[in-house]
Amino acid sequence: QPSSLSGLxxxxxxxxxxxxxxxxxxxxxxxxxxxxxxxxSLVAAVPTASGKTLIAELAMLSAIERGGKALYIVPxxxxxxxxxxxxxxxxxxxxxxxxxxGNYDSDGEWLATRDIIVATSEKVDSLIRNGAPWIDDLTxxxxxEVHLVDDSHRGPTxxxxxxxxxxxxxxxxxxxLSATVGNADVIADxxxxxxxxxxxxxxxxxxxxxxxxxxxxxxGTKREVPVDRGEDQTARLVADALDTxxxxxxxxxxxxxxxxxxxxxxxxxxxDVTASRLTDAERxxxxxLAEEIRGVSDTDTSEDLADAVERGSAFxxxxxxxxxxxxxxxxxxxxxxxxxxxxxxxxAGVNTPARRVIVRDWRRxxxxxxxxKPLDVLEVHQMxxxxxxxxxxxxxxxxxxxxxxxxxxxxxxxxxxxxAEPVRSKLAAEPALRTHVLATVASGFASTRNGLLSFxxxxxxxxxxxxxxxxxxxxxxxxxxxxxxxxxxxxxxxxTESLTATGIGHTVSRLYLDPMSAAEMxxxxxxxxxxxxxxxxxxxxxEFVRTGDDDGDEPGFGTYTRxxxxxxxxxxxxxxxxxxxxASAVTPLGLYHLVSxxxxxxxxxxxxxxxxxxxxxxxxxxxxFLGDVPSEYEDVRFEDWLASLKTARLLEDWANEVDEDRIxxxxxxxxxxxxxxxxxxEWLLRAAETLARDVEGVDGDTVVAVREARKxxxxxxxxxxxxxxxxxxVGRKRARRLFEAGVETRADLREADKGVVxxxxxxxxxxxxxxxxxxxxxxxxxxxxxADKSASAAAT
Ligand code: ADP
Numbered sequence: 001q002p003s004s005l006s007g008l009x010x011x012x013x014x015x016x017x018x019x020x021x022x023x024x025x026x027x028x029x030x031x032x033x034x035x036x037x038x039x040x041s042l043v044a045a046v047p048t049a050s051g052k053t054l055i056a057e058l059a060m061l062s063a064i065e066r067g068g069k070a071l072y073i074v075p076x077x078x079x080x081x082x083x084x085x086x087x088x089x090x091x092x093x094x095x096x097x098x099x100x101x102g103n104y105d106s107d108g109e110w111l112a113t114r115d116i117i118v119a120t121s122e123k124v125d126s127l128i129r130n131g132a133p134w135i136d137d138l139t140x141x142x143x144x145e146v147h148l149v150d151d152s153h154r155g156p157t158x159x160x161x162x163x164x165x166x167x168x169x170x171x172x173x174x175x176x177l178s179a180t181v182g183n184a185d186v187i188a189d190x191x192x193x194x195x196x197x198x199x200x201x202x203x204x205x206x207x208x209x210x211x212x213x214x215x216x217x218x219x220g221t222k223r224e225v226p227v228d229r230g231e232d233q234t235a236r237l238v239a240d241a242l243d244t245x246x247x248x249x250x251x252x253x254x255x256x257x258x259x260x261x262x263x264x265x266x267x268x269x270x271x272d273v274t275a276s277r278l279t280d281a282e283r284x285x286x287x288x289l290a291e292e293i294r295g296v297s298d299t300d301t302s303e304d305l306a307d308a309v310e311r312g313s314a315f316x317x318x319x320x321x322x323x324x325x326x327x328x329x330x331x332x333x334x335x336x337x338x339x340x341x342x343x344x345x346x347x348a349g350v351n352t353p354a355r356r357v358i359v360r361d362w363r364r365x366x367x368x369x370x371x372x373k374p375l376d377v378l379e380v381h382q383m384x385x386x387x388x389x390x391x392x393x394x395x396x397x398x399x400x401x402x403x404x405x406x407x408x409x410x411x412x413x414x415x416x417x418x419x420a421e422p423v424r425s426k427l428a429a430e431p432a433l434r435t436h437v438l439a440t441v442a443s444g445f446a447s448t449r450n451g452l453l454s455f456x457x458x459x460x461x462x463x464x465x466x467x468x469x470x471x472x473x474x475x476x477x478x479x480x481x482x483x484x485x486x487x488x489x490x491x492x493x494x495x496t497e498s499l500t501a502t503g504i505g506h507t508v509s510r511l512y513l514d515p516m517s518a519a520e521m522x523x524x525x526x527x528x529x530x531x532x533x534x535x536x537x538x539x540x541x542x543e544f545v546r547t548g549d550d551d552g553d554e555p556g557f558g559t560y561t562r563x564x565x566x567x568x569x570x571x572x573x574x575x576x577x578x579x580x581x582x583a584s585a586v587t588p589l590g591l592y593h594l595v596s597x598x599x600x601x602x603x604x605x606x607x608x609x610x611x612x613x614x615x616x617x618x619x620x621x622x623x624x625f626l627g628d629v630p631s632e633y634e635d636v637r638f639e640d641w642l643a644s645l646k647t648a649r650l651l652e653d654w655a656n657e658v659d660e661d662r663i664x665x666x667x668x669x670x671x672x673x674x675x676x677x678x679x680x681x682e683w684l685l686r687a688a689e690t691l692a693r694d695v696e697g698v699d700g701d702t703v704v705a706v707r708e709a710r711k712x713x714x715x716x717x718x719x720x721x722x723x724x725x726x727x728x729x730v731g732r733k734r735a736r737r738l739f740e741a742g743v744e745t746r747a748d749l750r751e752a753d754k755g756v757v758x759x760x761x762x763x764x765x766x767x768x769x770x771x772x773x774x775x776x777x778x779x780x781x782x783x784x785x786x787a788d789k790s791a792s793a794a795a796t
Contacts, residue, residue, distance in 0.1 A: 068139025251355030319670020529697030759791030
């Protein structure tokens with residue numbers, strides 16, 4: 001019984017029992033026996049929903065009871081707040097919880113007072129780089145979904161972060177939670193931890209394949225689910241689950257598909273199945289929920305989602321706004337939404353179990369692979385693991401779909417009977433090491449090449465590899481890169497080579513930039529500086545430096561002159577005086593392009609026709625780009641450049657107040673993607689502003705231009721709305737309507753006629769009151785105020 005556990009804060013055991021934890025699950029029991037409440041390190045490799053979180057809680061709470069402090073590392077930002085809310089129930093027992101999200105460049109000092117801190121691995125990495133003082137006080141660290149060390153983008157960060165935490169604090173208890181993988185023992189070996197490995201699940205899971213008229217399950221049972229000619233296999237299986245009542249309730253389904261578009265169309269199709277099986281009460285609740293969904297944003301995605309939800313079906317993918325996502329997840333858990341069609345992102349972490357999981361697509365398009373590629377076993381197992389809600393369903397069913405007998409056999413071999421792949425470290429790759437080597441040197445974890453290599457010896461990579469020279473070789477390549485770009489100074493003194501981060505190297509590490517992003521931005525900013533220098537001389541002499549062709553570059557077909565290069569100011573060909581001094585003017589598009597072509601901004605792909613569109617745009621706006629435009633003949637580089645231009649153009653649209661809907665349409669992205677781009681651009685422009693101060697020759701005007709471009713991205717507005725949009729609750733659309741009605745600034749909001757404000761805000765009294773309050777108006781009450789009709793007319 002939990003209450004008989006010793007070493008926990010008073011009342012915790014009883015509270016667990018009150019929650020329905022009558023006894024520990026077998027893997028939890030094994031964890032306790034392995035010493036998890038006594039401060040021992042542990043790797044728990046057990047299936048989804050088998051109570052891993054409680055293992056972590058036991059570790060953290062007992063560590064705190066001993067006077068320590070705990071850190072819980074999550075793989076996704078969305079999980080950070082979910083976990084924080086979960087842990088906050090311990091506040092009644094005197095435990096404080098803090099979550100660290102937001103900017104990557106602060107040291108989160110306030111977290112020093114918290115007992116439990118929740119953060120992503122990237123955030124922890126940046127906190128270490130920024131010297132967060134409380135890092136030294138940690139006594140327990142939990143790494144959730146540790147098998148993601150296998151991920152080539154994010155895995156290395158987790159690996160290095162754990163190595164750093166363990167180096168700072170040699171006695172640190174490390175608890176790693178993992179899905180069942182092929183080599184959990186290697187992870188345990190790496191972390192010097194005990195291993196608890198188990199296939200135990202709190203609720204029976206049957207996995208099978210549907211083909212023809214039945215599902216064949218791995219336990220030898222068979223379930224007849226006949227599919228009529230022309231009938232949709234997935235729809236039939238969703239209907240079958242809903243029509244099978246257990247405890248008076250039909251079962252909900254989670255359908256995994258391979259793309260966002262498929263998730264949306266599947267949700268639409270399956271709404272026909274769910275709609276006919278709703279009670280009147282459910283219909284009413286769903287209508288209300290649909291309204292709430294429409295209220296989040298007025299985009300097509302929002303509308304499509306609401307339409308499906310109204311009928312009891314939903315889609316879920318990374319393109320959704322986070323409010324949409326949580327509304328859908330909550331309603332699914334409340335059994336109001338009967339079916340979710342999701343991309344695999346939902347399988348990782350988010351707690352949304354269903355009675356039946358249907359893996360409709362087991363292949364997905366892979367750009368690097370150049371075609372359809374089968375999903376990893378681990379991924380499919382995690383999807384299947386979402387089947388069965390403890391306490392709600394008597395069992396869980398996971399079903400893969402086959403159209404022919406051969407595929408059925410293949411699916412059994414490949415997924416049902418197969419063990420998950422072993423995880424493999426992805427650390428020994430240049431992009432990963434570039435950033436981590438710089439940070440390791442900058443934060444003082446290593447000051448010589450040998451020190452660096454011995455630090456890297458504490459990683460999973462070193463535990464796994466039999467090619468010892470590889471890591472050293474990549475490290476040396478990376479050190480060369482960092483030295484050439486002025487981020488690290490190397491000094492050879494006899495046999496030892498000492499390493500120090502330069503001033504700018506420190507800045508780059510703290511800003512959490514990929515050094516290659518920093519180099520690109522610094523290069524772009526230098527162009528501005530060179531330009532400014534050029535423009536300055538021109539301004540004084542009133543003459544143009546003769547430029548253009550004398551650098552040997554014939555500005556002819558397929559070759560771009562470097563715009564703003566001091567040898568060929570683009571304005572020169574125009575030959576007018578006024579434009580001479582404009583040579584240094586930096587435009588938002590130029591800056592957006594600069595940050596969009598860094599490796600820290602993930603790419604928008606060029607679709608058919610895009611190449612022409614953006615090539616044309618590239619010519620049109622040629623003078624605005626900071627740095628060389630590659631020649632059209634450099635195929636790959638040029639394509640990359642255009643893809644960045646597409647992103648830059650999206651950002652420019654956003655800052656020009658183009659409707660979200662219009663943007664999603666024009667670029668083929670979801671509203672969540674716009675948010676992602678905007679957030680990343682905001683962060684990178686903030687970093688660019690800091691770097692601009694360090695680059696010689698960049699003047700104050702440029703720094704201001706960068707700041708303004710960033711603010712316009714932050715609020716999604718033109719310059720004249722920056723003041724208004726900065727008022728809480730205003731936002732880009734309302735700011736525009738207020739402006740059109742003559743309320744142009746924050747100060748205006750304090751003085752303006754209330755009827756005009758209310759009219760511009762389309763008669764929404766509560767909103768108007770809140771906005772006036774945030775603008776600092778004495779008496780924001782709208783009691784008895786009548787909306788000015790002309791103001792709302794002006795606003796449309
Ligand atoms: P995992 O993290 O392994 O995916 P969770 O920790 O989310 O799984 O656990 C799934 C569910 O099981 C949670 O709702 C949790 O409250 C419940 N649970 C965990 N341990 C026990 C237990 N010993 N007895 C009863 N319920 C439990």
